[in-house]
Amino acid sequence: MSRKSLPISSVGGCSLSEAVIAHILDRIDSVVDPVFSLVDVRGVPEQEWRQLEKARILVRVAEPETVQVKPGKWLSVKKTNHGVFGCDESEDFPRLVPLSASDLVQYRLNLDGFVRRVCERSTFRYARGEERHSFHPIGRKILGESGVATVYVSLPNKDPESVAQRLRMLGDERGLKVVVFPRWPDVDAADCAADGLLIADLRPDLSIAWPLKVDSPMRQQNDEEYAIIRKGGSWTIHYLGETIHPGSAVGLGYIAKALQRSPDPLPMMEWERDVDFTDKDQRDSGGLEAKLEPNLNLEVTDQKTLEQIDQAIDFLKAKIKDAAEIDDTETIEELQPKLDKLKKSKSGMSYGGRPKVLGNEKLRKRLSKNLNTAYKAIDRHDARIGKFIRKTVQLDEGKLIHKPHEGETWNVRF
DSSP states (O other), X not given: OOOOEEEOOTTOSOEEEHHHHHHHHHHHHHSSSOEEEGGGSTTOOHHHHHHHHXXXXXXXXXXXXXXXXXXXEEEEEEEETTEEEEEOTTSSSOOOXXXXXXXXXXXXXXXXXXXXXHHHHXXXXXXXXXXXXXXXXXXXXXXXXXXXXXXXXXXXXXXXXXXXXXXXXXHTSSSEEEEEESSOOSSOHHHHHTTTEEEEEEOTTSOEEOSSOTTOXXXXXXXXXXEEEEETTEEEEEETTEEEEEEOOHHHHHHHHHHHHTTSOEEGGGTTTTOOOOHHHHHHTTTTHHXXXXXXXXXXXXXXXXXXXXXXXXXXXXXXXXXXXXXOHHHHHHHHHHHHHXXXXXXTOOTTSOOSSOOOHHHHHHHHHHHHHHHHHHHHHOHHHHHHHHHHXXXXXXEEEEOOOTTOOOEEEO
């Protein structure tokens, strides 16, 4: 029998016949958790199956309960004192048939190893994600000018109507998507393309047959690779085709300012400059003190900072005056120390130079806490995006610095 040998590792040293790969792809496309036997493909030596096990694409079944001794002929395994036998329990008077060591060799698909090999052969990093409509995300691939696509694999696909329905649901989601099938599905790919959903199948060497050329001009106009936008008090982040809505945490504004300032550092004293606090913002960022404590004694003091302090002092004086008119001694006792503290802080400042007194440690801790809260908000929506932003937007000696990767430019709007 003539067979083609195909590499299954980008580092070489391992090859398989096309017949074995074709059989595996056929089975996993149509059967849930299929079992593979040495007799499945005629003329293929056991060594080629072992290569798949060595590559962690298949895993050996430890103690099979049934075995296939020839195509379509399955026997139940019976262990006796005289050896291991198989019998056909459908017969009225089943007879025991001696089983060889090769008869007992069975494999199942190792989905994780299989997907890793597909990603390796298709030159993108394997990154498992949350299942969407029974499609399993396996990573992201840059398709030239088409943009960055989230790659999904679909197993199994026996019911064409179910496959078509799941594709429609996935197509409703934003971003460029590629769904990979072991065998080309019985659906019209043109019906999906308008939704930024592309269909692909696997080649015999386990690489993906991408559905478009790398120079195809299919990038969606609304896709933004890197963007952070504040609208209606809430933030939206676009990252390589994915969109998340991490909420309204104050620290997200710090990150946005650092991205806007990139690559220059953002001093801590400017993190909350020109921030319009809502009631929720004030609760999240430390209550009334978020408004009453401008960025004092953190870096160089400038005229704008002094103006903010004066505004906070006037604000406190007005509150204390209102409380005095209604004999609200509790409020006066609460606000008076804050007013005294602000006046003392102002008197200790050196305009245009460094402060005479060391930084307000309480304020430092509050701002750092707000930043960590923002990171966690991003993590809750997409840990991969959170990890990327933590790595590129870092706090260094009281300054927030964005260290962009090659080609990383953020669109910041707030």
